[in-house]
Amino acid sequence: MTATWTAPRTWVAAEVPDKAMMDQFIRDNQEYLKESLAAFDSSVFVLDSQSSIAGVPNVGTAKTALMQFAVPADTLAEIGTTLRVTATGRTAANANQKQLILGWGAIGGPSVEQPLDTGLNITWGSEWRVRAWIRQATVGSQFCSAYALYGAAAPAAGYQSADRAYGYQDEGDVIRVALDGGSNAGANQIWAHSFLVELLRAPA
Amino acid sequence: MAWTAPRTWAVSEVVTAAIMNTYIRDNQLYLKTDIDTINASSYPSILDNEIYVVPATNVGVAETVLSAFTVLADTLDTNGLLLRVMWSGYLAATANNKVMRVYFGGVGGTKLWDSGAMVLNGDNWQIEMQISRVGVGSQYATVGTLFGQPAPAAKQQAQERQSAAEDETANLDVTLTGQSSVGGGEITANQILVELL
Numbered sequence: 072m073t074a075t076w077t078a079p080r081t082w083v084a085a086e087v088p089d090k091a092m093m094d095q096f097i098r099d100n101q102e103y104l105k106e107s108l109a110a111f112d113s114s115v116f117v118l119d120s121q122s123s124i125a126g127v128p129n130v131g132t133a134k135t136a137l138m139q140f141a142v143p144a145d146t147l148a149e150i151g152t153t154l155r156v157t158a159t160g161r162t163a164a165n166a167n168q169k170q171l172i173l174g175w176g177a178i179g180g181p182s183v184e185q186p187l188d189t190g191l192n193i194t195w196g197s198e199w200r201v202r203a204w205i206r207q208a209t210v211g212s213q214f215c216s217a218y219a220l221y222g223a224a225a226p227a228a229g230y231q232s233a234d235r236a237y238g239y240q241d242e243g244d245v246i247r248v249a250l251d252g253g254s255n256a257g258a259n260q261i262w263a264h265s266f267l268v269e270l271l272r273a274p275a
Numbered sequence: 276m277a278w279t280a281p282r283t284w285a286v287s288e289v290v291t292a293a294i295m296n297t298y299i300r301d302n303q304l305y306l307k308t309d310i311d312t313i314n315a316s317s318y319p320s321i322l323d324n325e326i327y328v329v330p331a332t333n334v335g336v337a338e339t340v341l342s343a344f345t346v347l348a349d350t351l352d353t354n355g356l357l358l359r360v361m362w363s364g365y366l367a368a369t370a371n372n373k374v375m376r377v378y379f380g381g382v383g384g385t386k387l388w389d390s391g392a393m394v395l396n397g398d399n400w401q402i403e404m405q406i407s408r409v410g411v412g413s414q415y416a417t418v419g420t421l422f423g424q425p426a427p428a429a430k431q432q433a434q435e436r437q438s439a440a441e442d443e444t445a446n447l448d449v450t451l452t453g454q455s456s457v458g459g460g461e462i463t464a465n466q467i468l469v470e471l472l
Binding site: 076083088096107114115153202208216217220232234235 | 291292295296299300301303304306307310313314319320321322324325326361363364365398399400401403421422423432465466468470
C-alpha cells in the first residue's frame, strides 16, 4: 500500500479548494481505496449458503436437484478462479439404492458436466458429505476435482468416491451448480441439508 | 454513512459545500468503511492455485516430488495463522505398490503423512491438509486423504495429525511426493491449492 488515507474533508461554504486539497482529499483517497480493493484479488468469498434442518429430498425416480446455485455470468471469467462447493446430507435407513451427482451446466438445464457421480451405490442410512473444486482452466473449460464421503455413524461401512474431470461451459453464461440426488426406489431416499458455494479468486 | 449515486457534473457548475460533502466526503467514507469491514473478517488469501497442464508423475523408483509450494519466510508470523492445502490426482491402473508422502519444510523437513505401501488400482485421490502455527517454531498439522473411484469398492481414507517444529522465519516448502518400487508413472498429481487463513 503506497497511498495514504486521510479522513475525508468536510467542505465549508464559499471555500475555494486548492491543488493541495484536491490532491490529498480526492486523488490520494481514491488511490488508497483502489489499492485496498486490490487486496481482495486473492480472497475467498461466499456466494451462496443454504441449509435445511428437515432436508431437501429427491422426488420420484428421476434425479432431483437437491440444492443448487446460479453462478452469475462472468464469475469465472479469470483463469484460475475457482468455485468450492461443500454439501452435506443424509439418506434413508433402508437398503434402496441411492445416488449423488455433483454437476454444473446451463441455467434451467441439466447438469451437463458431472465430474462426481457415486452411481447407485449409497445404501443404508448414511450421512454424506461432498466437496468439489471447479477451477476455470482455459476460456470455455473448467477442471473439477471432487470427492464424496458417505457412511453410517459406526464406521463399519463407510465409503468414499473421488473423481476429476474437465467440463466445457461458457463462463459468459449463468452457470447452474447443483447437487443432484436420485434413487430407483422413488422419492424421499436422499436429502441435502446444506450447500455452500465459495468463490476463490485467482492469485493476483 | 449512506452511499449516494455518484454525481454527473454539469458544465460550468460551481460546486457547493453540500455537494462536495455528499458526493466526495460521504461516498469516500462509505467505501472506506466497507473495505475496513471486509478486511477485519479474516478472509483467506489464495497463495497458489494451479492445475498442472502436464500432470506431475513419479519418475523411476526413487521418491519424486510431485508438487511443492514455497511458503515465504514469516508468512506464519502469528499464532493461529493457518495454511490450508489441497492436492488432487490419480493412480495408475496397476496392482503395483504406491507410496505417497506429505512434508512441511521440504523432503528433509517434517513428514506429516506417509501412506505406506498402497495397492490401489486406478483410483483418484484427494488430500486436504491444514497447518497452523501454535508457537514460535511450532506448528500443528492435520492431513486427510481419500482414494476412490466412482464405484465404492475397497477404497481407502486416512486422517493424520502431526506436530512440526519448523522455523517459520525461513522459506518452508509444503511438498507432496510419490514413489513406487516398480518405477515411474504410478502416481500423478493434477492440482494444488494453497490458502492462508
